[in-house]
Amino acid sequence: MLETEICILGAGPGGATAALHLANAGRPCLLLDRATFPRDKVCGDALSGKVLSELRRIDAVLPARLEAAPVQLPSWGIDFYAPNGRKLAVPFKPNYNATTDHAAGHISKRIDFDNFLIWEVRRRPEIEFREGVDISQHEQQPDGRWLLKDTSGTPVALTRLLLVANGAQSSFARQIGGHALEPAHHCAGLRAYYRGVRNLHPDNFIELHFIKDFLPGYLWVFPLPNGEANVGVGMLTEAVSKKKVNLREKLTDMLATHPALKDRFANAERLGPVRGFGLPLGSKRRKLSGPNFLLLGDAASLIDPFSGEGISHAMVSGRHAADWAGRALATKDFSTPFLTGYDKAVYNRLGQELRLSRVMQRLLNYPWLFNFIANRAANNPTIAETLSMMFLDLDMRERLRKPSFYLKLLVGK
Structure with a gap:
């Protein structure tokens, strides 16, 4: 059985991003995934501009490396x-x-994009990456550490801090994180x-x-x-x-x-x-952390409720999870009140965008209103820019705080 300070469940974009940021900070971690890569995942396969920005935060050369890859458009x-x-x-x-x-965006099958990130993971000596490990039991010990067991009940790892990035069907997110299917x-x-x-x-x-x-x-x-x-x-x-x-x-x-x-x-x-x-959509604000654990990506219910995009949000949460994991280790504080700072950081970056997407999602219940906005957008640069910004790495927070923005949405120009 492995003992580690930080263990990450799931090597998709959220988990891989967290591991790579931890490696950049010189912090070792254990990364576990039940699959063996390359592996497919059902997804729309679109990579927004926010994905490129998050890649750049990991390593400035990654966007160019992706752009040169034959597995993307x-x-x-x-x-x-x-x-x-x-x-x-x-x-x-x-x-x-x-x-x-x-290009401001790319399209690549998840089997290829996730493996693109895993190639980076394999290069980093700070990351111990183990594939084909299916964790089915999570037991918190009296000292707060998490004991992880596989499907046979065999102990696999004991970790001080658990980063849960194992997807939309995460049993940990449902049973321990409280993310019931709504x-x-x-x-x-x-x-x-x-x-x-x-x-x-x-x-x-x-x-x-x-x-x-x-x-x-x-x-x-x-x-x-x-x-x-x-x-x-x-x-x-x-x-x-x-x-x-x-x-x-x-x-x-x-x-x-x-x-x-x-x-x-x-x-x-x-x-x-x-x-x-x-x-699991990000149309409702949920708790993303608890004693000695953080939820990331789809396991944190961070998917855009209008576009269905989840890759960039998983990577954003992975970056913040690595940051707060480092803070927790530095202060030796893994308590719920301290780790709530992670929740605040994620929602500070994504919260207003998720709320706007929720509003746009609700428009789908009113076809006449949706038609009206589509007709207006043809002559309203503000609406067109807003739709575009949902897929780009343009921080919408300042714009969304200004009343003049909403006036422009209504009257145009």
């Missing part, structure tokens, strides 16, 4: 399709030049890969389709390398239950019959099965 914006069929194109960067500028703050989704989808944007804009008969859900189409595309749907679990929606049937039907999609998918080939997943 540079993405220059978003095409929003309103319920009335109107398309609103929102570039990530005004007046961009795709041949000379650095249908009003949880999204059900499906994802499939396709080849041969017609008329994808030449600059790899990601597509979000808000189809009237499918609201409050949405359908996405994200281009990928090698002529592939990530295609999926998401809807609040509460709405799926109330409306008795069969997501698989709806996805198949919309791709086959919707005017904006049917011709584009007529000769497309689906690659592999349609896979489902659940997303």
Whole structure:
């Protein structure tokens, strides 16, 4: 059995980011994951500008290294399709030049992006990375340390501080962290890969389709390398239950019959099965820490409630978790009151953005209002910029504090 000061459960973007920041600070840690990398994870596969910023905080060369990798596509914006069929194109960067500028976003399968981070993890001697270790039991000892056991009941590690980054289905987050599944703050989704989808944007804009008969859900189409595309749907679990929606049937039907999609998918080939997943959304502020533990990423229910994006939020939480883990070790204080500072740091960075996304999510219940905003946004730079900022690393906090911002949202200019 290993004894360590810091143990991280889960080597996805949140856990890997925390481990890399700890390594940068010269602090050793143990990183455990039940999978063996490279491994797939069901996701939309979009990497926002905030992801690039977090990579840069780990190592300034990482964004360029990602940009040069053949497993990604540079993405220059978003095409929003309103319920009335109107398309609103929102570039990530005004007046961009795709041949000379650095892309503001990327699209990469999670099997490739997560392995990109793991390659960095393997390079760091401060990180002891163990794959294929499935932790199923977490027992807190009288001295506050966590004893971790695998599925056979064999002790694996004893740690002073536990960073929990093992995903949306984390038993620790549910049973100990208190993050119960709440249908009003949880999204059900499906994802499939396709080849041969017609008329994808030449600059790899990601597509979000808000189809009237499918609201409050949405359908996405994200281009990928090698002529592939990530295609999926998401809807609040509460709405799926109330409306008795069969997501698989709806996805198949919309791709086959919707005017904006049917011709584009007529000769497309689906690659592999349609896979489902659940997303605990950040539409409700929750406790992210407790005695000798911190929750990160999806395990902390930090997924954007409007876009469904979770990678950058996981990386933000990983950075702050590494910071507060270092503070706890320095002060030898692992108590709940002290670690609440981590909660404050995460929500100070993400809280207002999550609240804005929650407001936009609620618009999906009112198609006429969504159409109105889409129509206005075509002539209102403030709305278009706000939509873009949700996917970029532009800190919205100062703008959201100014009353003039909301006036511009209403009247334009």
